[in-house]
Amino acid sequence: MFALIDCNNFYASCERVFNPMLNKKPLVILSNNDGCVISRSNEAKALGVPMGAPAFKYQSVFKKNNIHIFSSNFPLYGDISNRIMNILSSFTPNIEIYSIDEAFLNFKGFDNYDLEKYCEKIKKRVLKWTGIPISIGVGPSKSLAKVANKICKKFPKKTHGVYIIDSNEKRIKALKWLEIENVWGIGFKNSKKLREIKVKNAYNFTSLNDNWVRKKMTVVGLKLKKELEGESILGLEEIRPQKKAIATTRSFENTITTFKNLEERISTFAICCAEKLRVQNSNCNSIYVFVKSNKFKKSEYQYRKGIVMATPFSTNSNVVISKYAVMGLGKIFKPGIKYKKAGVIITGITSDKSYQITLFENEKTKHKKLMKTIDFIQKKEGQNKIKLANQDLKKRWKMKQEKLSYNYTTKLNEIIKVK
Amino acid sequence: MKKEKLNFLIPKKEDNLGQWLIEQGISAGFPSPADDFKEIRISLDKELVKNEEATFYARVSGDSMQGAGLENGDLLIIDRSIEPLNNKIAVCFVDGEFTVKRIKIESKKLYLIPENKKYSPIEINEENELIIWGIVTYVIKKL
Numbered sequence: 001m002f003a004l005i006d007c008n009n010f011y012a013s014c015e016r017v018f019n020p021m022l023n024k025k026p027l028v029i030l031s032n033n034d035g036c037v038i039s040r041s042n043e044a045k046a047l048g049v050p051m052g053a054p055a056f057k058y059q060s061v062f063k064k065n066n067i068h069i070f071s072s073n074f075p076l077y078g079d080i081s082n083r084i085m086n087i088l089s090s091f092t093p094n095i096e097i098y099s100i101d102e103a104f105l106n107f108k109g110f111d112n113y114d115l116e117k118y119c120e121k122i123k124k125r126v127l128k129w130t131g132i133p134i135s136i137g138v139g140p141s142k143s144l145a146k147v148a149n150k151i152c153k154k155f156p157k158k159t160h161g162v163y164i165i166d167s168n169e170k171r172i173k174a175l176k177w178l179e180i181e182n183v184w185g186i187g188f189k190n191s192k193k194l195r196e197i198k199v200k201n202a203y204n205f206t207s208l209n210d211n212w213v214r215k216k217m218t219v220v221g222l223k224l225k226k227e228l229e230g231e232s233i234l235g236l237e238e239i240r241p242q243k244k245a246i247a248t249t250r251s252f253e254n255t256i257t258t259f260k261n262l263e264e265r266i267s268t269f270a271i272c273c274a275e276k277l278r279v280q281n282s283n284c285n286s287i288y289v290f291v292k293s294n295k296f297k298k299s300e301y302q303y304r305k306g307i308v309m310a311t312p313f314s315t316n317s318n319v320v321i322s323k324y325a326v327m328g329l330g331k332i333f334k335p336g337i338k339y340k341k342a343g344v345i346i347t348g349i350t351s352d353k354s355y356q357i358t359l360f361e362n363e364k365t366k367h368k369k370l371m372k373t374i375d376f377i378q379k380k381e382g383q384n385k386i387k388l389a390n391q392d393l394k395k396r397w398k399m400k401q402e403k404l405s406y407n408y409t410t411k412l413n414e415i416i417k418v419k
Numbered sequence: 420m421k422k423e424k425l426n427f428l429i430p431k432k433e434d435n436l437g438q439w440l441i442e443q444g445i446s447a448g449f450p451s452p453a454d455d456f457k458e459i460r461i462s463l464d465k466e467l468v469k470n471e472e473a474t475f476y477a478r479v480s481g482d483s484m485q486g487a488g489l490e491n492g493d494l495l496i497i498d499r500s501i502e503p504l505n506n507k508i509a510v511c512f513v514d515g516e517f518t519v520k521r522i523k524i525e526s527k528k529l530y531l532i533p534e535n536k537k538y539s540p541i542e543i544n545e546e547n548e549l550i551i552w553g554i555v556t557y558v559i560k561k562l
Contacts, residue, residue, distance in 0.1 A: 083471075128499060129472055129500050130499070408475070415475075416476075416510075416517055417477065418495065419480055419481045419516060
């Protein structure tokens with residue numbers, strides 16, 4: 001059996017642990033630069049604040065309903081997440097950390113356990129030790145665990161946060177309840193295709209012919225069908241594969257109009273990506289750069305453009321990646337536009353081990369050494385201590401985080417005060 | 420087909436002029452008598468934090484627990500995994516603020532007892548919203 005553990009409204013719950021005044025009150029967490037809503041308490045959901053709601057558009061809704069607003073405090077959320085994952089690891093040796101607030105556990109060999117009681121124990125311990133409420137869905141495959149977790153979330157009063165699909169009746173009932181669009185990993189295209197042939201829910205999907213599914217949805221679709229039928233196909237990915245793409249994108253608080261200012265941002269984003277590449281010992285060979293105007297200001301001239309730049313050799317050097325990103329910007333930059341968002345996405349990622357040397361053009365060997373030195377110094381002295389000359393040397397760009405809570409668990413001068 | 424003759428190449432015997440290389444080097448001094456008795460240095464982190472996942476920190480503000488040795492500015496180590504039993508010192512959230520007090524359970528009633536005569540005990544009844552947030556395990560003070 002597999003379990004999917006999901007922290008309820010994770011970011012909002014983290015804020016509440018250190019600010020219990022917020023219990024039972026509506027609150028939302030905003031993305032980097034306070035752009036849009038990325039986490040909502042149940043109360044905020046009930047008030048009709050959608051996921052991804054742009055903060056400036058909902059200002060009056062927030063005010064009218066006394067919704068508490070927070071900037072995202074990732075040092076705090078990351079620390080609480082680590083604590084939870086460590087607690088979960090003590091319940092089974094096989095765990096896959098799926099995201100900051102989700103993990104799959106494998107209960108293989110737990111046949112003699114009363115899983116209901118065991119999950120109850122996990123839930124209680126996580127809540128007591130960290131203050132975070134969780135939901136646990138259990139099923140014979142990862143996909144069914146995901147379905148069970150959805151049932152927990154939808155019926156918290158009935159399930160008390162634990163639901164186990166352990167019989168065929170329960171499985172069929174769950175699949176009939178689950179709309180096809182909400183099946184884990186089905187995708188928009190496939191669900192549309194299935195709707196057309198009157199497949200409304202997950203159960204209808206499992207009643208289809210295997211060959212048809214393989215033909216129309218490839219082997220991935222067939223695997224999904226088998227999983228929903230109760231056969232475990234997908235195993236735990238205990239070691240996460242290297243990231244296939246790395247991105248740094250930001251909305252700007254104020255719009256940017258000059259090339260020079262935009263160049264600075266693009267270079268900084270590129271370097272941020274290069275650092276992430278080096279952390280996972282990888283290189284890349286293509287860089288996607290994009291710029292966008294403010295799509296919410298319909299009155300302004302709208303412009304959005306992106307370009308892929310291929311590097312002549314695999315690289316993870318700040319200097320090279322920044323250079324090609326800025327070159328890309330040069331090709332798509334159009335004067336007279338008020339740019340609101342820009343980003344750098346790195347693809348074509350290869351590991352250091354499979355580094356290919358090209359015949360004509362290779363990276364200067366001193367770059368590797370230089371990057372090593374830069375990483376070493378920044379680790380010791382703090383991030384952004386060494387910059388390229390096309391980056392802002394003064395600290396002009398600071399993330400907008402007007403409603404940031406304290407780093408209660410990672411900074412000694414920001415811990416809670418008790419009277 | 421023409422038959423080719425095979426030439427065998429035989430290594431030439433030479434005098435062994437080389438010397439064994441002992442890479443580690445040979446040290447001539449007396450080996451440290453302490454080497455067999457190495458222990459790990461004392462770590463306060465390990466001593467004071469028994470349950471890493473459930474441990475949090477707080478700063479004392481005020482003098483309501485002076486009698487228990489908790490003074491303004493002291494650092495508290497809080498373990499959330501410990502059960503709140505009678506007589507334990509706990510960080511609680513009550514009536515909108517965090518407070519540190521001693522838990523007292525008397526004839527089925529719960530009290531939060533300050534240890535300073537200037538303050539009076541708080542009786543917890545249904546109107547109070549009480550969260551026992553964690554149990555204080557150590558106090559660190561700067562002298």
